[in-house]
Amino acid sequence: MKIEVKNLVHKYPSGEVALNGISAVFEGTEPIAIIGQNGAGKTTFVKHLNGLLRPSDGEVLINGESVEEHTTAFWSRKIGYVFQNPDNQLFLESVKKEFEFGPKQQGVPKKEIRWRLEKIADLVGLTNKLYVHPFDLNATEKKFCTIGSILMMNPEMIILDEPTCGQDIEGNQRLTKIIASLKANNQLCLTITHDMKFVVENFDQIIVMSKGQILNREKKEIIFSAPDVLKASYVSPPPITRVGQILDLDQPVFNQQDFHRYFEEKRADKKRING
Known part of the structure; x- marks a missing residue:
């Protein structure tokens, strides 16, 4: 399945612009996280992908067909959406x-x-x-x-809106298993979350949003090495990543294993240089 978003604009009845000309393409099975502060437009954006919301301008194409050609019930066969509030x-x-x-x-x-x-x-x-x-x-x-x-x-794609809210460690582990299962089953998982630790543990591809726009879409190593993008989106890296930044490491670390591996590699490099 291929989803193409072209110059998507969404305006509320009040006239407020929630999405301001977003363009993106989704295909393949690599899980993708969408991050950004509250009000960045993340949920508004993904609700256009299966017709829960309709564009004020621009278009959303699913396998070349406009999302406006069918009902949300029709598209739910291809794109499943899990609301933030299960009630x-x-x-x-x-x-x-x-x-x-x-x-x-x-x-x-x-x-x-x-x-x-x-x-x-x-x-x-x-x-x-x-x-x-x-x-x-x-x-x-x-x-x-x-x-x-x-x-x-x-569905071919499943959208999870803040799945880690209220979850304990066991719940997050189960979510990790589900996301891995979706990829193994050739299903694309798109996840909105504020939990950066969960992001770096489960997603290599990240979309950063702010003020109704996509600021960047890249691998996690690039996103968390771009302080200007993080600052503009009011996103803070995971604690251990911040420690690495304070230590001025030349690459981001996302867990204790990365942290120890970095210094082991530096120690090995130093031994090779010194003979």
């Missing part, structure tokens, strides 16, 4: 019914639905909660219920 997405009497609803609407055979249900319930950690009412789940479980309901429809 906005859950409406049935059990987790099982939430999971089965989408593929049933798509006409997926019962046997295939049963197979997906077993696989997805395990992936999102809700195998033992299938007959629980979604509103009796805790906040973390609700989030994974909404993720599971979208995964059940097997």
Whole structure:
């Protein structure tokens, strides 16, 4: 699947411009993170990719076809969206019914639905909660219920809006597993998040937004080596990356392993130079 965004503009009824001429292309399966301060236009932007919002100007093309040619329900077969607040997405009497609803609407055979249900319930950690009412789940479980309901429809792209909100370490580890699973299944994962530690652990490709525009789209090593871009988007690197910057390291580090490896390599280089 290929998504082309051309000079996208979105204006609210008040006249405020939320997106100001964004252009981008999405294809392949490499997970992408979208970062930037609140109000940068991240959610407004991704809601145009499956028709939840329609352009005020410009266009969004999916495999060469304008998103405005079909309904959001049509595009949801290709692009799944997981809302930041799961309460906005859950409406049935059990987790099982939430999971089965989408593929049933798509006409997926019962046997295939049963197979997906077993696989997805395990992936999102809700195998033992299938007959629980979604509103009796805790906040973390609700989030994974909404993720599971979208995964059940097997879209070519899935958009996660702030999936780490309210998550503990175990929840973040499960999200990491889900993102890796999507890539292995040839599905593109696009994720909005403010959690920079989560970003550097799971995404090599990053889009930085500010004031309704894309400031940069690059690999994480380049993004976190560009202080001007980070300052303009009000993004702060992960703590260990900031330590490396304070020490004036000549490359960004994203975890303790990177940190130790950097100094081991420098020590080895010094030994070679000194014979």
